Amino acid sequence: MNPNAADADNDFSGGAAAVVQAAQISGGVHFRVTETPFPPPRQLPPATKGFIDRxxxxxxxxxxxxxxxxxxxxxxxxxxxxxxxxxxxxxxxxxxxxxxxxxxxxxxxxxxxxxxxxxxxxxxxxxxxxxxxxxxxxxxxxxxxxxxxxxxxxxxxxxxxxxxxxxxxxxxxxxxxxxxxxxxxxxxxxxxxxxxxxxxxxxxxxxxxxxxLDVLTEEDSIRLLRETISPVRVDTERAAVIRLVELCSNLPLALRIVADRAVSDPDVSLADLVEELEEESGRLDALSVEGDELSAVRVVFSWSYRALHPEAARTFRLLGLHPGADIALPAVAALTGSPVSATRRHLDSLVGLHLVTRIGAQRYRLHDLLRLYASEQAKEDESPAQIEAALTRMFDWYLTRSYDSYRRILPQGRPIPGLDNGTTAAEPSFGSLEEALRWCEHERLNLLDVIRLAQETDHCDVAWKLAIASMAFFERHSYWRAWIDSHLSAVECTRHLGDRSAEGWVLLSLGDAWWDRGQIDEALQCYVNAHDAAQQVGDHWTAGYAMRGCCLAYEDSGRFADAIECADSALGIFRTMGEDRGIGLSLMSLGNGHRNMARYDEAISSYQRAMEIFRSLGNRWSEALVELQLGRALIQVPDYPAALDSLTRAQELFAEMSDQRHQCIALVHAGDAYAASGDRDEARHAWSSALTTLIELDHPLASEVQRRLKSIE
Incomplete structure (x- = not known):
C-alpha cells in the first residue's frame, strides 16, 4: 500500500500472517499471531471412479x-x-x-x-x-x-x-x-x-x-457399462446389455458390480453373464418381499458373492458382523482369524469388485445394502459356533488394543482383570502415547458400537471392560458423551452379570465423568453407589477412590467439613492397602479442605506429604497440581515468596505436559501473590499473560481475571 496516495487501493497481497488497517491509531495495538496456523479442514471422502455425470x-x-x-x-x-x-x-x-x-x-x-x-x-x-x-x-x-x-x-x-x-x-x-x-x-x-x-x-x-435422485435411465446405465467394461464389448452385445441393465434395476451400485465381474473375466460373453444372473434370480425369488430394500439388488449381490474365492467370500460375509461404519485392516484380520497379509489380498479382491470401499490406507467400508447382504450370508453360510468365534476374536482385538491404549495413557491406572495375565506391568504395544491416542481417535465411534454389540450378544464381561479401557481416552480428549454413554451400558452389563465389584468400578468411573462435566449431583450419587457396591464385596480400591470422589463433590458444593471427613476416610483405606497414589490424592484433597476452612498449617502439611508421594511415583502432573494448591495456601498465610516459588514450579511442570489450562490457572494465582504483596506491575503482567489463553479456552476464570485487571488500573 502506498502511504502517499490517499485514494490508492488497499493491497493485502503477500505473506503477512496479520494485517492492521486504520486511519488513526491512539493507544497501543495488541494482537496475537499463531505461528503455525491450522490448515482449513478438508474432510471429503474420495470421489467415485467412472462417475456417470447426472x-x-x-x-x-x-x-x-x-x-x-x-x-x-x-x-x-x-x-x-x-x-x-x-x-x-x-x-x-x-x-x-x-x-x-x-x-x-x-x-x-x-x-x-x-x-x-x-x-x-x-x-x-x-x-x-x-x-x-x-x-x-x-x-x-x-x-x-x-x-x-x-x-x-x-x-x-x-x-x-x-x-x-x-x-x-x-x-x-x-x-x-x-x-x-x-x-x-x-x-x-x-x-x-x-x-x-x-x-x-x-x-x-x-x-x-x-x-x-432416481435410478439411472437405460441410456445412462449403458453409458456406465461402456465406460467400466469397454465400448466394444457393450456395443457388440447390445441385447445382452439391455437385459443386464434390467436385471440390475438400473441401480449404479449393482451395475458397477456386474461391470467388474465382466472385466475380471473377459473371455465370458455378456450373454453368459445374463444367463447366470437369470438363474440366480430364480433361486432368490422367494427372498423378495414387499418393503425389502435388498430385493432389487439381492440377485446381483448373490451372483457376485457366489463367484468369489471361498476365503474372499468368507471375509465379505464376516464383515457383516462388524457393527461400525468402517473397519481397520487388523480388525478384519482378527474377525476372520487370518494373517494380515492374506486379509489384505481378500479385501483388495472385494474392493476391485465394488463389494467393499477403501477409505484410507488400512480402512474399509461397506455400503449399507452390502452390509445387510453380508449379514444375511453370515447367518446362512456360517454356523452359530463360527459366528460366535468370529465375534469373540473381534471383541478380543478391540479389548486388547483399547487396554494397550489405557496402559499408555494411564500407566498407573488400575489393571483390568484378565487383561494383564496376572501382572500389572504389561508393556503397551503402541510405540508412543501419540500413537495410542491416534488409534483411539480412529476407532472412537467403533468402540461405542462394539460395546453396544457386546451387550446385545450377551458378552457383558467384554462390554464393561471395554468401557473402562476406553475411559482413559475419553477423559484425555474430553469426549464426555461417549464416556457417559459407554458407562451407562457398562453399568447395565455388570448388573446383568451380578458382578458388584465391576459395578462399583464402573460407577466410580461414571461419577468421574459427571464430575468432570460439572454435574455434581449426578457425580455424588454415582460415588455413593460405587462405595456401597465396593463395601459389599470388600473392594478397598474402589471404596477408597469413591470416598475421595465424594470429597471432590462436597468441595465443589462448598461443604468443606464433609469434604475433610471423606478425605480422611479415603486416606485410611488407602493406607491400609498401601495404595500410594490414592494416599497422595487424599492428602491433596485434605489440604484443600483445610485451606478452604483457613487451617493453613494443616493444609501446608498435607500438601507437602502429598508432594513427597507424587515425586517418588514420578507422577509429575499430580505433583504440579499439588504445587498449585500449595501456592494458593501460601498466599493466604501469607508467605508471598514461597507462594511464587510453588506457583512458578507448577507453571513449569504444566508447560512440560502442554496443559495450558492449568498453566494459566497457576499464572493467575501468581498474579494474586504479586497483587497481595503490592507489586501491581507484575500482577498486571501475570494476569494479562493468562487472560488471552483463558478467553480462547472459554474458561470461567477469564471474566474474574478481567475484573482483577480492572481493579488495578
Whole structure:
C-alpha cells in the first residue's frame, strides 16, 4: 500500500500472517499471531471412479453455488444455501454429492466438512451433538471449550462458520431434526444433505432445494457399462446389455458390480453373464418381499458373492458382523482369524469388485445394502459356533488394543482383570502415547458400537471392560458423551452379570465423568453407589477412590467439613492397602479442605506429604497440581515468596505436559501473590499473560481475571 496516495487501493497481497488497517491509531495495538496456523479442514471422502455425470442434478447444484456467490455479495439475501439429495438405497446419492463437491471445493477456501450421519446403518444414527463435537474439533476448537449442550454447540458452530466460505456435506441423514443443528448460518456457506428420506421439513422451514435422485435411465446405465467394461464389448452385445441393465434395476451400485465381474473375466460373453444372473434370480425369488430394500439388488449381490474365492467370500460375509461404519485392516484380520497379509489380498479382491470401499490406507467400508447382504450370508453360510468365534476374536482385538491404549495413557491406572495375565506391568504395544491416542481417535465411534454389540450378544464381561479401557481416552480428549454413554451400558452389563465389584468400578468411573462435566449431583450419587457396591464385596480400591470422589463433590458444593471427613476416610483405606497414589490424592484433597476452612498449617502439611508421594511415583502432573494448591495456601498465610516459588514450579511442570489450562490457572494465582504483596506491575503482567489463553479456552476464570485487571488500573 502506498502511504502517499490517499485514494490508492488497499493491497493485502503477500505473506503477512496479520494485517492492521486504520486511519488513526491512539493507544497501543495488541494482537496475537499463531505461528503455525491450522490448515482449513478438508474432510471429503474420495470421489467415485467412472462417475456417470447426472447432468440435470449437476446443473442444479451449480446454479445453487452461483446463488451462494450472489448471497455473499448481497446483504439482502442473508440465507445459507441448502440442498437435499434424496433417493432409494444404492441409487448413487453419496457418489453424486461427493463428485460435485470435489468439482467445486476450490470455491470454498475455508474448507469442507463431511460426516456420515449413519441414518440408515445397522448401528444407531449419530445424534447432532456427536456430529457437532466432531465439526468443532475439526475447526480447531479446544475440547474444553466445546459446550456440553446441543444449543450451545450449535451456537458455537454457527459462530465459527460465520463469514467463512465452507462446504458442509451431511451424508446419510435420517430426519430433518438430525440435520438442522448442523446447518451453518452464514450465507457464504453451502450445505448438501443426502438421505433416503425427502426431508420435507428442511424444504418448508429452511428453504432447502430438493433433488430427488432416481435410478439411472437405460441410456445412462449403458453409458456406465461402456465406460467400466469397454465400448466394444457393450456395443457388440447390445441385447445382452439391455437385459443386464434390467436385471440390475438400473441401480449404479449393482451395475458397477456386474461391470467388474465382466472385466475380471473377459473371455465370458455378456450373454453368459445374463444367463447366470437369470438363474440366480430364480433361486432368490422367494427372498423378495414387499418393503425389502435388498430385493432389487439381492440377485446381483448373490451372483457376485457366489463367484468369489471361498476365503474372499468368507471375509465379505464376516464383515457383516462388524457393527461400525468402517473397519481397520487388523480388525478384519482378527474377525476372520487370518494373517494380515492374506486379509489384505481378500479385501483388495472385494474392493476391485465394488463389494467393499477403501477409505484410507488400512480402512474399509461397506455400503449399507452390502452390509445387510453380508449379514444375511453370515447367518446362512456360517454356523452359530463360527459366528460366535468370529465375534469373540473381534471383541478380543478391540479389548486388547483399547487396554494397550489405557496402559499408555494411564500407566498407573488400575489393571483390568484378565487383561494383564496376572501382572500389572504389561508393556503397551503402541510405540508412543501419540500413537495410542491416534488409534483411539480412529476407532472412537467403533468402540461405542462394539460395546453396544457386546451387550446385545450377551458378552457383558467384554462390554464393561471395554468401557473402562476406553475411559482413559475419553477423559484425555474430553469426549464426555461417549464416556457417559459407554458407562451407562457398562453399568447395565455388570448388573446383568451380578458382578458388584465391576459395578462399583464402573460407577466410580461414571461419577468421574459427571464430575468432570460439572454435574455434581449426578457425580455424588454415582460415588455413593460405587462405595456401597465396593463395601459389599470388600473392594478397598474402589471404596477408597469413591470416598475421595465424594470429597471432590462436597468441595465443589462448598461443604468443606464433609469434604475433610471423606478425605480422611479415603486416606485410611488407602493406607491400609498401601495404595500410594490414592494416599497422595487424599492428602491433596485434605489440604484443600483445610485451606478452604483457613487451617493453613494443616493444609501446608498435607500438601507437602502429598508432594513427597507424587515425586517418588514420578507422577509429575499430580505433583504440579499439588504445587498449585500449595501456592494458593501460601498466599493466604501469607508467605508471598514461597507462594511464587510453588506457583512458578507448577507453571513449569504444566508447560512440560502442554496443559495450558492449568498453566494459566497457576499464572493467575501468581498474579494474586504479586497483587497481595503490592507489586501491581507484575500482577498486571501475570494476569494479562493468562487472560488471552483463558478467553480462547472459554474458561470461567477469564471474566474474574478481567475484573482483577480492572481493579488495578
Amino acid at each position: 447432468e440435470v442434478h449437476i446443473r442444479q447444484l451449480d446454479s445453487l453455488l452461483d446463488e451462494t456467490d450472489l448471497r455473499t455479495s448481497d446483504d439482502r439475501l442473508p440465507v445459507v444455501t441448502v440442498s437435499t439429495v434424496s433417493g432409494s438405497a444404492g441409487v448413487g446419492k453419496t457418489a453424486l454429492a461427493v463428485h460435485w463437491a470435489h468439482r467445486v471445493r476450490t470455491r470454498f477456501p475455508d474448507g469442507d466438512l463431511y460426516i456420515n450421519l449413519r441414518g440408515y446403518d445397522a448401528v444407531p444414527p449419530l445424534n447432532p451433538q456427536e456430529a457437532l463435537d466432531g465439526f468443532l474439533r475439526a475447526l480447531n476448537v479446544p475440547p474444553e471449550k466445546i459446550p456440553t449442550d446441543l444449543p450451545g454447540r450449535t451456537a458455537l458452530y454457527r459462530s465459527m462458520t460465520n463469514g467463512r466460505r465452507m462446504l458442509v456435506l451431511l451424508d446419510n441423514a435420517a430426519t430433518a431434526e438430525q440435520v438442522r443443528p448442523l446447518l451453518p448460518a452464514s450465507p457464504s456457506c453451502m450445505a448438501i444433505i443426502t438421505s433416503r428420506n425427502r426431508l420435507s421439513g428442511l424444504a418448508v422451514r429452511d428453504g432447502a432445494i430438493r433433488a430427488v
